[in-house]
Amino acid sequence: MIQIGIVGVGTVGASVARILEENQDIITARAGKEIRVRKGVVRNLSRARDVAIPLTDDVDEILDDPDIDIVVELMGGVEEPYHVVKKALEKGKAVVTANKALLAYHRYELQDVAGDLPFEFEASVAGGIPIIKxxxxxxxxxxxxxxxxxxxxxxxxxxxxxxxxxxxxxxxxxxxxxxxxxxxxxxxxxxxxxxxxxxxxxxxxxxxxxxxxxxxxxxxxxxxxxxxxxxxxxxxxxxxxxxxxxxxxxxxxxxxxxxxxxxxxxxxxxxxxxxxxxxxxxxxxxxxxxGPGAGGDATASAVISDIIAIARGGKSSPMLGFKRPLExxxxxLERDAIVSRYYLRLVVEDKPGVLAKVSQVMGEQKISIETMLQRPGEGETATLLLSTHRCEERAMQQALHALFGLESVKERPVMFRIER
CATH class of the missing domain: 3.30.360.10 (Dihydrodipicolinate Reductase; domain 2)
Structure with a gap:
């Protein structure tokens, strides 16, 4: 039997506990072992929860329990879960998490701590879509x-x-x-x-x-x-x-x-x-x-797939996919060096010569305009909508600064990128 402790029994944690119970037959068949939730950790024990598992507000009851094989971290946040996960790994427990913020900041430190211990995080990106695998x-x-x-x-x-x-x-x-x-x-x-x-x-x-x-x-x-x-x-x-x-x-x-x-x-x-x-x-x-990128059951499905993979006895592949650094x-790449096509929205005075000034600013940054539309605005203004050919981000940012400095441009320009 594999026993797990869930740190954070909210929407996803409750779904994990429920699915492990409701689909116990197929999960056991696929894992080759029975998987049971031994205990869950919550912040507030007085709050009613729709789960039939023992609960505690002391995370050490899970971290210090020698019978718990896998710690499932679903508490959210960054620094507190980092210390919980790190301690779990240091105690030799496998870890499954859905916490993208934790991994955005601490994935490499945790990879070093985990070593050969299984550390899985399929649910951290795109919920039920198996994009990590x-x-x-x-x-x-x-x-x-x-x-x-x-x-x-x-x-x-x-x-x-x-x-x-x-x-x-x-x-x-x-x-x-x-x-x-x-x-x-x-x-x-x-x-x-x-x-x-x-x-x-x-x-x-x-x-x-x-x-x-x-x-x-x-x-x-x-x-x-x-x-x-x-x-x-x-x-x-x-x-x-x-x-x-x-x-x-x-x-x-x-x-x-x-x-x-x-x-x-x-x-x-x-x-x-x-x-x-x-x-x-x-x-x-x-x-x-x-597929579904969020929701209790969809995310829990990904969490349980990681638990099953660990229960099967397979060693974790390198947490981030590389056994040694890429040669x-x-x-x-620096932000200013990104190359893209751009779309701009400008609110300008509706009078002759404004288009020429806008074109001059763009030309000074060697930005070529591809398409342009003009819409009537409020009062004596017009809205210019235009797209550009490919250029560097630094040139576009300089153009935006210069455009906003024109007396005829009445609001801060709005820019989006065109991806194709």
Whole structure:
């Protein structure tokens, strides 16, 4: 028998306990051993919980219990779970976690502590989609050329509703909160930080690169308007919050931001709260992974798949997929060196000569305009919507600064990237 301790019996933890009980027959058959929850840890014992397992508010009752084989960390946060997981590993216990924030900051330290101990984290990225196993095992013969993912269901739900129903950002966010898709403070999801944590985990497995959230480009969806959506539709795009990891020579670019994506691409068709991840390998080509990215049962399914893998007795493959460092020594590409196409929204004075000034600023940065639309604005203003050919991020940022300095530009310019 394999006995587990669950640290954090919230939505996912309760689902793990329930599924292990309800599907005990098939889980035992697949694992070759019976798997039982010995105890769960919660912060507040007085709160009613729909679980039939012993509970405690003392994590040491799990960490110090010699009969517990696997510690399942589902508490959330960064530093507190780091110390819990580290202590569990130091006591020789296998670990399963769904905590992307923990791994975004401490994955390499924990890999060193784990050594040959099983440390699994399939549920940390894209919920029920087995993307970790796909990268670490199924695609291990490939150099990964790029990863492009919709890995936050809340942001995808909001953008999908805005695209399909013509609703503004604010009302859709309130609806998402009412449905339980968004938290009372939604910053983590709509600001791109949740997706960034997941992207960093995938990038470590694909490229062996150690970066923290503060090191990469992260932008949220708060500024997306119906004007942007109208432009996107007119030119055959949809707008998605993407996590992008891309190999560029001896560098890797990592970025999370809203992007205009051609409607013909498979990832553009991932709607609602669903997640989708496109991975391009140098030998296999493009593979696509689709499914629920969150929710108690979907995430618990991934957690239990890791528990079963450990119960089968298989040694953990290297936690982040590399038994030794890549000889190429890939480095993180500086944000300013990223090359992309861009979309801009400018509110300007509606008078002759303004277009010429905008074009002059862009020309001074050697940025070529590809398409432009003008919409009537409020009062004596107009809204310019334009897209560019490929240029460096530093040139675009300098252009944005210069544009905002023009007397004829009445609001701070809004910029999104075009990904194709």
């Amino acid at each position: 796909a990268l670490r095992e199924g695609l291990s013969a490939n150099h990964i050329e790029s990863i492009k993912g919709i890995i936050n269901g809340t942001a995808n739900y909001i953008l999908t509703k805005m695209m399909t129903e013509g609703v503004d950002f604010g009302p859709v966010l309130k609806e998402a909160q009412a449905l339980g898709y968004a938290e009372a403070d939604p910053t983590f999801d709509i600001g791109g930080f949740d997706a960034a944590h997941k992207l960093l985990i995938l990038a470590s497995i694909a490229y062996g690169i150690d970066a923290k959230p503060e090191d990469i480009l992260i932008e949220g969806i708060e500024q997306v308007t119906q004007e942007d959506i109208a432009f996107a539709k007119e030119f055959g795009y949809t707008i998605k919050l993407l996590g992008i990891a891309k190999k560029v020579g001896e560098f890797v670019e990592l970025r999370v931001h809203p992007a205009l994506v051609p409607q013909r691409e498979m990832i553009a068709k991932v709607d609602g709260v669903m997640n989708g991840i496109s991975v391009i390998g140098d030998k296999v080509g493009e593979t696509m992974y689709y 190429s020594g890939l480095q993180l």
